[in-house]
Amino acid sequence: MSFIEVKGVYKRTGSDFTLLPVSFSLEKLQKLAIAGESGSGKSTLVKIIAGLAQPDGGEVLLEGVRVKGPEEKLMMVTPGIAYLSQHFELKENYWVEDVLNYDNQLTEASTRELFDICRISHLLRRKTHQVSGGEKQRIALARLLVNTPRLLILDEPYSNLDLIHKGILKEVVRDVTEQLQTTCMLVSHDPLDILPWADQVIVMKGGEVMQQGPPITIYRAPVNAYVAGIFGKYNLLSPDLLRALGVKATSPAFVRPENIQLASKGVKGIIKTRQFMGSTYLLEVEVAGQVVWACTTAASHLPGQPVHLKLVTV
Numbered sequence: 001m002s003f004i005e006v007k008g009v010y011k012r013t014g015s016d017f018t019l020l021p022v023s024f025s026l027e028k029l030q031k032l033a034i035a036g037e038s039g040s041g042k043s044t045l046v047k048i049i050a051g052l053a054q055p056d057g058g059e060v061l062l063e064g065v066r067v068k069g070p071e072e073k074l075m076m077v078t079p080g081i082a083y084l085s086q087h088f089e090l091k092e093n094y095w096v097e098d099v100l101n102y103d104n105q106l107t108e109a110s111t112r113e114l115f116d117i118c119r120i121s122h123l124l125r126r127k128t129h130q131v132s133g134g135e136k137q138r139i140a141l142a143r144l145l146v147n148t149p150r151l152l153i154l155d156e157p158y159s160n161l162d163l164i165h166k167g168i169l170k171e172v173v174r175d176v177t178e179q180l181q182t183t184c185m186l187v188s189h190d191p192l193d194i195l196p197w198a199d200q201v202i203v204m205k206g207g208e209v210m211q212q213g214p215p216i217t218i219y220r221a222p223v224n225a226y227v228a229g230i231f232g233k234y235n236l237l238s239p240d241l242l243r244a245l246g247v248k249a250t251s252p253a254f255v256r257p258e259n260i261q262l263a264s265k266g267v268k269g270i271i272k273t274r275q276f277m278g279s280t281y282l283l284e285v286e287v288a289g290q291v292v293w294a295c296t297t298a299a300s301h302l303p304g305q306p307v308h309l310k311l312v313t314v
Protein backbone atom coordinates (compact mmCIF):
# COMPACT_ATOMS: atom_id res chain seq x y z
CA MET A 1 0.00 0.00 0.00
CA SER A 2 1.39 3.41 -1.01
CA PHE A 3 1.07 6.49 1.18
CA ILE A 4 -1.20 8.19 -1.35
CA GLU A 5 -3.06 6.40 -4.11
CA VAL A 6 -4.95 8.42 -6.68
CA LYS A 7 -7.10 6.05 -8.69
CA GLY A 8 -8.73 7.33 -11.86
CA VAL A 9 -10.13 10.57 -10.42
CA TYR A 10 -11.93 12.77 -12.93
CA LYS A 11 -14.16 15.80 -12.80
CA ARG A 12 -16.03 18.16 -15.10
CA THR A 13 -15.80 21.76 -13.89
CA GLY A 14 -17.92 24.25 -15.80
CA SER A 15 -19.01 23.49 -19.35
CA ASP A 16 -15.68 23.34 -21.15
CA PHE A 17 -13.17 21.78 -18.79
CA THR A 18 -12.81 18.17 -17.72
CA LEU A 19 -10.09 16.72 -15.56
CA LEU A 20 -9.49 13.42 -17.35
CA PRO A 21 -8.86 10.30 -15.22
CA VAL A 22 -5.64 10.71 -13.24
CA SER A 23 -3.89 7.85 -11.45
CA PHE A 24 -0.63 7.78 -9.55
CA SER A 25 0.79 6.76 -6.22
CA LEU A 26 3.22 8.45 -3.89
CA GLU A 27 5.29 7.00 -1.06
CA LYS A 28 5.68 8.64 2.36
CA LEU A 29 8.06 11.63 2.28
CA GLN A 30 8.29 11.58 -1.52
CA LYS A 31 7.98 15.11 -2.88
CA LEU A 32 5.55 15.54 -5.77
CA ALA A 33 5.34 18.66 -7.94
CA ILE A 34 2.44 19.32 -10.28
CA ALA A 35 3.26 21.63 -13.18
CA GLY A 36 1.35 22.94 -16.16
CA GLU A 37 0.05 26.07 -17.81
CA SER A 38 -2.69 28.16 -16.24
CA GLY A 39 -6.05 26.39 -16.43
CA SER A 40 -4.52 22.94 -17.01
CA GLY A 41 -6.30 21.48 -13.96
CA LYS A 42 -3.56 21.47 -11.31
CA SER A 43 -5.72 23.04 -8.59
CA THR A 44 -8.72 20.90 -9.51
CA LEU A 45 -6.57 17.78 -9.04
CA VAL A 46 -5.01 18.80 -5.72
CA LYS A 47 -8.35 20.00 -4.34
CA ILE A 48 -9.79 16.55 -5.05
CA ILE A 49 -6.77 14.97 -3.31
CA ALA A 50 -7.30 17.31 -0.34
CA GLY A 51 -11.01 16.40 -0.12
CA LEU A 52 -12.00 19.97 -1.01
CA ALA A 53 -13.55 19.17 -4.41
CA GLN A 54 -15.84 16.29 -5.21
CA PRO A 55 -14.62 14.07 -8.07
CA ASP A 56 -17.19 12.78 -10.53
CA GLY A 57 -15.46 9.40 -10.30
CA GLY A 58 -12.39 7.60 -9.02
CA GLU A 59 -10.97 7.78 -5.52
CA VAL A 60 -8.06 9.00 -3.41
CA LEU A 61 -6.65 6.87 -0.59
CA LEU A 62 -4.45 8.29 2.17
CA GLU A 63 -2.67 5.38 3.87
CA GLY A 64 -5.42 3.10 2.63
CA VAL A 65 -8.32 5.27 3.83
CA ARG A 66 -10.55 6.91 1.23
CA VAL A 67 -10.52 10.71 1.25
CA LYS A 68 -14.11 11.94 1.38
CA GLY A 69 -15.23 14.80 -0.87
CA PRO A 70 -17.16 17.84 0.43
CA GLU A 71 -20.49 16.27 -0.53
CA GLU A 72 -19.82 13.32 1.80
CA LYS A 73 -18.87 15.12 5.01
CA LEU A 74 -20.02 17.96 7.23
CA MET A 75 -16.69 19.76 7.67
CA MET A 76 -14.53 20.85 4.73
CA VAL A 77 -11.31 19.71 6.40
CA THR A 78 -9.89 16.24 5.82
CA PRO A 79 -8.11 14.75 8.84
CA GLY A 80 -4.40 14.33 8.05
CA ILE A 81 -4.35 16.64 5.02
CA ALA A 82 -3.53 20.35 4.98
CA TYR A 83 -4.05 22.51 1.88
CA LEU A 84 -2.48 25.95 1.59
CA SER A 85 -3.94 27.92 -1.27
CA GLN A 86 -2.30 30.95 -2.88
CA HIS A 87 -5.51 32.74 -1.81
CA PHE A 88 -5.16 31.82 1.88
CA GLU A 89 -6.93 34.02 4.39
CA LEU A 90 -5.61 35.29 7.70
CA LYS A 91 -8.09 37.27 9.80
CA GLU A 92 -7.11 40.94 10.22
CA ASN A 93 -6.36 42.55 13.57
CA TYR A 94 -5.70 39.40 15.61
CA TRP A 95 -2.56 38.64 17.62
CA VAL A 96 -0.47 36.22 15.57
CA GLU A 97 0.08 34.14 18.71
CA ASP A 98 -3.69 33.83 19.28
CA VAL A 99 -4.32 32.80 15.67
CA LEU A 100 -1.68 30.10 16.00
CA ASN A 101 -2.63 28.83 19.42
CA TYR A 102 -6.32 28.49 18.67
CA ASP A 103 -6.97 24.74 18.68
CA ASN A 104 -3.23 24.00 19.00
CA GLN A 105 -2.81 20.50 20.48
CA LEU A 106 1.00 20.46 20.32
CA THR A 107 3.23 20.52 23.40
CA GLU A 108 5.02 23.76 24.19
CA ALA A 109 8.32 22.34 22.93
CA SER A 110 6.79 21.10 19.65
CA THR A 111 5.03 24.44 19.19
CA ARG A 112 8.33 26.30 19.63
CA GLU A 113 10.03 23.96 17.14
CA LEU A 114 7.24 24.46 14.60
CA PHE A 115 7.36 28.25 14.89
CA ASP A 116 11.16 28.16 14.50
CA ILE A 117 10.87 25.92 11.43
CA CYS A 118 8.34 28.34 9.92
CA ARG A 119 10.61 31.32 10.77
CA ILE A 120 7.79 33.11 12.60
CA SER A 121 8.92 33.04 16.28
CA HIS A 122 9.73 36.77 16.10
CA LEU A 123 6.24 37.62 14.81
CA LEU A 124 4.11 36.18 17.62
CA ARG A 125 3.57 39.50 19.45
CA ARG A 126 2.43 41.31 16.31
CA LYS A 127 -1.06 41.76 14.93
CA THR A 128 -1.93 39.96 11.70
CA HIS A 129 -2.06 43.26 9.76
CA GLN A 130 1.46 44.15 10.98
CA VAL A 131 3.25 41.45 8.98
CA SER A 132 4.29 41.28 5.31
CA GLY A 133 2.67 39.04 2.68
CA GLY A 134 5.50 36.51 2.89
CA GLU A 135 5.33 36.44 6.71
CA LYS A 136 1.53 36.08 6.56
CA GLN A 137 1.94 33.06 4.34
CA ARG A 138 4.35 31.40 6.78
CA ILE A 139 1.91 32.11 9.61
CA ALA A 140 -0.92 30.55 7.56
CA LEU A 141 1.33 27.54 6.95
CA ALA A 142 2.17 27.19 10.67
CA ARG A 143 -1.57 27.48 11.42
CA LEU A 144 -2.14 24.41 9.26
CA LEU A 145 0.84 22.54 10.69
CA VAL A 146 -0.31 22.76 14.32
CA ASN A 147 -2.78 20.06 13.31
CA THR A 148 0.19 17.79 12.40
CA PRO A 149 -1.00 16.82 8.91
CA ARG A 150 0.56 13.78 7.27
CA LEU A 151 0.16 15.34 3.82
CA LEU A 152 0.76 19.03 3.07
CA ILE A 153 -0.47 20.40 -0.26
CA LEU A 154 0.95 23.75 -1.32
CA ASP A 155 -0.96 25.32 -4.22
CA GLU A 156 1.31 27.89 -5.90
CA PRO A 157 2.83 29.07 -2.61
CA TYR A 158 5.64 31.04 -4.24
CA SER A 159 3.66 32.91 -6.88
CA ASN A 160 3.36 36.27 -5.11
CA LEU A 161 6.70 36.32 -3.33
CA ASP A 162 9.90 38.22 -4.04
CA LEU A 163 13.09 36.16 -4.30
CA ILE A 164 14.07 36.74 -0.66
CA HIS A 165 10.74 35.59 0.82
CA LYS A 166 10.56 32.81 -1.74
CA GLY A 167 13.99 31.59 -0.56
CA ILE A 168 12.86 31.64 3.09
CA LEU A 169 9.65 29.74 2.28
CA LYS A 170 11.62 27.15 0.30
CA GLU A 171 13.82 26.53 3.36
CA VAL A 172 10.67 26.27 5.50
CA VAL A 173 9.14 23.70 3.13
CA ARG A 174 12.39 21.68 3.15
CA ASP A 175 12.47 21.69 6.97
CA VAL A 176 8.79 20.80 7.25
CA THR A 177 9.44 17.72 5.10
CA GLU A 178 12.66 16.71 6.83
CA GLN A 179 12.10 17.69 10.46
CA LEU A 180 8.34 17.26 10.77
CA GLN A 181 8.31 14.22 8.44
CA THR A 182 5.43 15.63 6.40
CA THR A 183 4.85 14.40 2.85
CA CYS A 184 4.46 17.33 0.49
CA MET A 185 2.81 18.12 -2.85
CA LEU A 186 3.53 21.38 -4.62
CA VAL A 187 1.72 23.10 -7.46
CA SER A 188 3.91 25.49 -9.41
CA HIS A 189 4.60 26.95 -12.85
CA ASP A 190 8.26 27.59 -12.17
CA PRO A 191 10.99 25.08 -13.13
CA LEU A 192 13.25 26.62 -10.47
CA ASP A 193 10.71 25.68 -7.77
CA ILE A 194 10.27 22.17 -9.10
CA LEU A 195 13.49 20.73 -10.53
CA PRO A 196 15.74 21.05 -7.45
CA TRP A 197 12.98 20.00 -5.04
CA ALA A 198 10.75 17.26 -6.43
CA ASP A 199 11.25 13.50 -6.49
CA GLN A 200 8.36 13.10 -8.93
CA VAL A 201 6.75 15.54 -11.35
CA ILE A 202 3.35 15.45 -13.04
CA VAL A 203 2.87 17.78 -16.00
CA MET A 204 -0.71 18.65 -16.94
CA LYS A 205 -2.35 20.20 -19.98
CA GLY A 206 -6.05 20.69 -20.68
CA GLY A 207 -7.07 18.45 -17.78
CA GLU A 208 -4.78 15.62 -18.87
CA VAL A 209 -1.53 14.28 -17.49
CA MET A 210 1.04 14.80 -20.26
CA GLN A 211 4.03 13.22 -18.52
CA GLN A 212 4.96 11.88 -15.13
CA GLY A 213 8.41 11.00 -13.86
CA PRO A 214 11.50 12.16 -12.00
CA PRO A 215 12.58 15.77 -12.71
CA ILE A 216 15.66 14.75 -14.69
CA THR A 217 13.60 12.67 -17.12
CA ILE A 218 10.95 15.35 -17.53
CA TYR A 219 13.64 17.97 -18.16
CA ARG A 220 15.94 15.99 -20.44
CA ALA A 221 13.46 13.70 -22.17
CA PRO A 222 10.16 15.58 -22.46
CA VAL A 223 7.48 13.70 -24.39
CA ASN A 224 6.45 16.75 -26.39
CA ALA A 225 7.12 20.45 -27.00
CA TYR A 226 4.57 21.49 -24.35
CA VAL A 227 6.38 19.60 -21.56
CA ALA A 228 9.75 20.81 -22.87
CA GLY A 229 8.52 24.42 -22.87
CA ILE A 230 7.16 24.29 -19.30
CA PHE A 231 10.73 23.68 -18.10
CA GLY A 232 12.47 26.39 -20.15
CA LYS A 233 14.12 27.03 -23.49
CA TYR A 234 14.68 24.01 -25.69
CA ASN A 235 15.77 22.97 -29.18
CA LEU A 236 13.94 20.42 -31.29
CA LEU A 237 16.82 19.36 -33.51
CA SER A 238 16.28 17.68 -36.87
CA PRO A 239 17.90 14.26 -37.51
CA ASP A 240 20.24 15.94 -40.05
CA LEU A 241 21.48 18.46 -37.49
CA LEU A 242 21.78 15.77 -34.82
CA ARG A 243 23.90 13.69 -37.18
CA ALA A 244 26.06 16.74 -37.98
CA LEU A 245 26.56 17.09 -34.21
CA GLY A 246 27.70 13.47 -34.02
CA VAL A 247 24.49 11.76 -32.82
CA LYS A 248 23.00 8.79 -34.68
CA ALA A 249 19.38 9.88 -35.11
CA THR A 250 16.42 9.05 -37.28
CA SER A 251 13.91 11.34 -35.56
CA PRO A 252 14.01 14.86 -34.09
CA ALA A 253 15.12 15.20 -30.46
CA PHE A 254 14.74 17.76 -27.70
CA VAL A 255 18.05 19.24 -26.59
CA ARG A 256 18.48 21.95 -23.93
CA PRO A 257 20.59 25.04 -24.74
CA GLU A 258 23.21 24.14 -22.10
CA ASN A 259 23.88 20.94 -24.05
CA ILE A 260 24.96 22.96 -27.08
CA GLN A 261 28.15 24.91 -26.56
CA LEU A 262 30.70 26.77 -28.64
CA ALA A 263 33.76 24.93 -29.93
CA SER A 264 36.79 25.54 -32.13
CA LYS A 265 35.35 23.18 -34.76
CA GLY A 266 32.00 21.53 -35.38
CA VAL A 267 28.69 22.64 -36.88
CA LYS A 268 28.93 26.18 -38.29
CA GLY A 269 26.46 28.95 -37.45
CA ILE A 270 26.05 32.71 -37.01
CA ILE A 271 25.05 34.32 -33.70
CA LYS A 272 21.75 36.18 -34.16
CA THR A 273 21.04 37.37 -30.62
CA ARG A 274 22.62 37.15 -27.19
CA GLN A 275 20.85 37.33 -23.81
CA PHE A 276 22.61 37.70 -20.47
CA MET A 277 21.09 35.09 -18.11
CA GLY A 278 23.21 35.67 -15.03
CA SER A 279 25.51 32.65 -14.93
CA THR A 280 25.58 32.21 -18.74
CA TYR A 281 24.77 33.91 -22.04
CA LEU A 282 21.97 32.39 -24.11
CA LEU A 283 22.84 32.56 -27.80
CA GLU A 284 20.42 32.31 -30.68
CA VAL A 285 22.48 30.78 -33.48
CA GLU A 286 21.34 30.32 -37.07
CA VAL A 287 22.50 27.01 -38.47
CA ALA A 288 21.55 26.23 -42.10
CA GLY A 289 18.29 28.18 -41.77
CA GLN A 290 17.37 26.69 -38.35
CA VAL A 291 17.49 28.47 -35.01
CA VAL A 292 19.60 26.71 -32.39
CA TRP A 293 19.76 27.89 -28.76
CA ALA A 294 23.22 27.50 -27.26
CA CYS A 295 24.96 28.57 -24.05
CA THR A 296 28.31 30.10 -23.27
CA THR A 297 29.92 31.61 -20.20
CA ALA A 298 32.28 33.74 -22.32
CA ALA A 299 31.27 37.37 -22.77
CA SER A 300 33.22 37.78 -26.02
CA HIS A 301 30.69 36.19 -28.42
CA LEU A 302 28.54 38.84 -30.09
CA PRO A 303 25.68 38.88 -32.62
CA GLY A 304 26.94 38.66 -36.19
CA GLN A 305 29.95 36.51 -35.34
CA PRO A 306 30.43 33.05 -36.92
CA VAL A 307 30.74 30.19 -34.41
CA HIS A 308 31.06 26.40 -34.26
CA LEU A 309 28.70 24.32 -32.14
CA LYS A 310 29.19 21.01 -30.36
CA LEU A 311 26.89 18.81 -28.33
CA VAL A 312 27.90 18.22 -24.72
CA THR A 313 26.42 16.33 -21.79
CA VAL A 314 26.18 18.41 -18.64
Ligand SMILES: Nc1ncnc2c1ncn2[C@@H]1O[C@H](COP(=O)(O)OP(=O)(O)OP(=O)(O)O)[C@@H](O)[C@H]1O
Pocket (backbone or CB within 6 Å): 013, 014, 017, 036, 037, 038, 039, 040, 041, 042, 043, 044, 045
Ligand atom coordinates in the same frame (compact mmCIF):
# COMPACT_ATOMS: atom_id res chain seq x y z
N1 LIG B 1 -15.49 25.86 -9.47
C1 LIG B 1 -15.31 25.94 -10.79
N2 LIG B 1 -16.36 26.13 -11.61
C2 LIG B 1 -16.21 26.18 -12.94
N3 LIG B 1 -15.04 26.05 -13.56
C3 LIG B 1 -13.96 25.87 -12.80
C4 LIG B 1 -14.02 25.80 -11.37
N4 LIG B 1 -12.78 25.60 -10.88
C5 LIG B 1 -11.96 25.56 -11.95
N5 LIG B 1 -12.66 25.72 -13.10
C6 LIG B 1 -12.12 25.69 -14.46
O1 LIG B 1 -11.39 24.48 -14.59
C7 LIG B 1 -10.19 24.70 -15.34
C8 LIG B 1 -8.99 24.24 -14.53
O2 LIG B 1 -8.81 25.12 -13.43
P1 LIG B 1 -7.68 24.89 -12.35
O3 LIG B 1 -7.85 25.96 -11.32
O4 LIG B 1 -7.73 23.49 -11.89
O5 LIG B 1 -6.37 25.12 -13.22
P2 LIG B 1 -4.89 25.44 -12.77
O6 LIG B 1 -4.00 24.62 -13.64
O7 LIG B 1 -4.74 25.24 -11.30
O8 LIG B 1 -4.75 26.98 -13.15
P3 LIG B 1 -3.91 28.19 -12.45
O9 LIG B 1 -2.47 27.83 -12.62
O10 LIG B 1 -4.31 29.38 -13.27
O11 LIG B 1 -4.35 28.26 -11.02
C9 LIG B 1 -10.18 26.17 -15.70
O12 LIG B 1 -10.65 26.31 -17.01
C10 LIG B 1 -11.11 26.80 -14.71
O13 LIG B 1 -11.71 27.96 -15.25
